[in-house]
Amino acid sequence: MSDGDAAPTLHQRIRGDIEGRILTGAWRPGHRVPSEHELMAEYGCSRMTVNKALSSLAEAGLIVRRRRAGSFVARPHLQSVVLEIPDIQAEVSRRGLAYGYRLLGRRGRAPRRGDADEAALAGGGRLLELDCLHLAGGRPFALEHRLIAVAAAPEAAEADFSEISPGAWLLGHVPWTEAEHRITAVNATEAEAELLGLDPAAACLVLERRTWRGGERITNVRQLFPGDAYDLVARFAPAHG
Structure with missing residues (x-):
């Protein structure tokens, strides 16, 4: 397998799964994204891995992270x-x-x-x-x-x-x-x-x-x-x- 065909890391996979649901319309603007703990349980990974995936989605403008409330699909920009x-x-x-x-x-x-x-x-x-x-x-x-x-x-x-x-x-x-x-x-x-x-x-x-x-x-x-x-x-x- 070449470097260009390398399998995605787990945080990339989590990001890709969430991004896919947003871009296909399965999760509409305002939809609550599963919590960090829910994603940790679903993917069997650490909080750091989940946080990295959610942070990259927030930087891309696809989700909004609110302290104590959780993460939500962003409104169109x-x-x-x-x-x-x-x-x-x-x-x-x-x-x-x-x-x-x-x-x-x-x-x-x-x-x-x-x-x-x-x-x-x-x-x-x-x-x-x-x-x-x-x-x-x-x-x-x-x-x-x-x-x-x-x-x-x-x-x-x-x-x-x-x-x-x-x-x-x-x-x-x-x-x-x-x-x-x-x-x-x-x-x-x-x-x-x-x-x-x-x-x-x-x-x-x-x-x-x-x-x-x-x-x-x-x-x-x-x-x-x-x-x-x-x-x-x-x-x-x-x-x-």
């Missing part, structure tokens, strides 16, 4: 505190409007040649490309273009996105651990303006998001909102030196 992963249907409902959804296009494909970001997302596999329109009170609310890594979410290849939006499906089926948002203002193209019922070149807000599960990319999405349809609000407190 956002690189920006301004936004959470938005559920457009819930947002429309909060406004007291009826939510609607239309799938405009769907196809599976390989990453575009020379597109490094798409290649990184695909992870050696294929991409599922989806275009859809979200409605509020019967009027266009957001235009969405999404790529899903089939390797990271194989069930997406068989999901019926004519009935459920890809964002809602992903929130319910694929756990994520990190997200990145980019917010910009643009003028709608002629085709986008027509779909959103806007005047050509109308001002719009673009929310672009990428999500990861551990180090694995899950999805890229671009959501285009009419300029007067969406607010981004954050509440801050001053830092104290």
Whole structure:
């Protein structure tokens, strides 16, 4: 057996077992991880070995260790505190409007040649490309273009996105651990303006998001909102030196 094929140490095995349960969604955010004593009994090892495994999981941001309370699966981490992963249907409902959804296009494909970001997302596999329109009170609310890594979410290849939006499906089926948002203002193209019922070149807000599960990319999405349809609000407190 070569050095690269060496069997994992016991603390690596413990970490791998726990990490697997978190990343597959078996243990959801807030789930209590077995105590050190429970893990010592399960794996027949010392407290030092268990502590080493839990410490590495905490350093990776997968669990939170609380004194006297134990360890818990961490809540997903956002690189920006301004936004959470938005559920457009819930947002429309909060406004007291009826939510609607239309799938405009769907196809599976390989990453575009020379597109490094798409290649990184695909992870050696294929991409599922989806275009859809979200409605509020019967009027266009957001235009969405999404790529899903089939390797990271194989069930997406068989999901019926004519009935459920890809964002809602992903929130319910694929756990994520990190997200990145980019917010910009643009003028709608002629085709986008027509779909959103806007005047050509109308001002719009673009929310672009990428999500990861551990180090694995899950999805890229671009959501285009009419300029007067969406607010981004954050509440801050001053830092104290």
